[in-house]
Amino acid sequence: MAQALRDETPRIVEVNARDVQRAQEDGTSAALVDRLTLDASRISAIADALDDVADLPDPVGDVIRGYTLPNGLDVRQVRVPLGVVGIIYEARPNVTVDAAGLCLKSGNAALLRGSSSAHATNEVLVDVMRRALDEVGLPADAVQLVPGTSHESVKHLMTARGSVDVLIPRGGEGLIRSVVEGSTVPVIETGVGNCHVYVDASADVDKAVRILLNAKAQRTSVCNAAETFLVHRDIADSFLPTAMAALREAGVTVHGDLAMQAYAERAGTAFAPVTDEDWAAEYYSLDIAAGVVDSLDDALAHIRRWSSGHTEAIVTDSQSAARAFIAGVDAAAVMVNASTRFTDGGEFGFGAEIGISTQKLHARGPMGLTELTTTTYVVTGDGHIRT
Secondary structure: OOHHHHOOOOOOOOOHHHHHHHHHHHHOHHHHHHHOOHHHHHHHHHHHHHHHHHHHOOOOOOOOEEOOOOOOEEEEEEEEEOOEEEEEEOOOHHHHHHHHHHHOOOOOOEEEEEEHHHHHHHHHHHHHHHHHHHHOOOOHHHHHEEOOHHHHHHHHOOOOOOOEEEEEEEEOHHHHHHHHHHHOOEEEEEEOOEEEEEEEEOOOOHHHHHHHHHHHOOOOOOOOOOOEEEEEEEHHHHHHHHHHHHHOOOOEEEEEEEHHHHHHHHHOOOOEEHHHHHHHHOOOOOEEEEEEEOOHHHHHHHHHHHOOOOOOEEOOOOOOHHHHHHHHHHOOEEEEEEOOOHHHOOOOOOOOOOOOEEOOOOOOEEOOHHEEEEEEEEEEEOOOOOE
């Protein structure tokens, strides 16, 4: 499939350009337009990710544990596919390919329902993949696009219990809540990314500035971008002048508390007073909420209140502070002296991801091949009966 995508790049780009134009004419936000857009380099990256997935070990058939009981029965817990995996997602056509590749590699069928804004792009991507499957003798129906662009088609998928084994929503808070609350099919909940960067009193200033700038501004339209940073009061005077200048150069607007305002004004950084809506926001833009805290405990209290459970980061040279932060946050991923942008299936060595789960059952964090399997127990005897 990867080579087929490369070969069909001009057609995919042409079709996608029409989706992008319609989205822009409809007033779609710049962040969502960015997620929707495919060019030759992005298609090449998607194809490379497919190659990476293909090279990974197949998890199906792996024996998680095995033992022999005193009565001679042999017990093995073995990985098996989930079955038919439905994916409901917004304007990210790369998900169409990532999800299909991961489902196929893990022995599942992929039932894809993207947003209407990317429908034409998704149609051409699925067509390319289905023809590639047919050419190598695999069933083309292992990858299917749910027909229609209305909410009724989504509702039908959400209530197809018995035909669909699991649903995975990817998108904003509204989409995820709608699927979780309205589905009769079991759901693996992926979450929004209100991610925090906490700069501890012992942090290296240059390291902290690099991490903050990367976490916020490297790409804003993704769920692992930082939306809030907190700074220990003891390092504020040395960290914030440099950080504010860097954020100004990157075009970031700081939504800060009173302690932040003076630093922002001196650096000429765009500033607005922070509100509860800002603390809760997943901006998808060059905006960030910010506050000065008196202690690590205060930072943890703030994060516990506002976090979406996606990714939290600490910058520190103190091992005890790092350990306390790891123990104190409740998130799918915790970064120590690293950008939140690393919470990603490709960066974790999974080849790609089908989503980042923020729930606690079945899977948590970036979901790769292993997370698209369940297990069965194989028990082998020799005429054993229970007495």
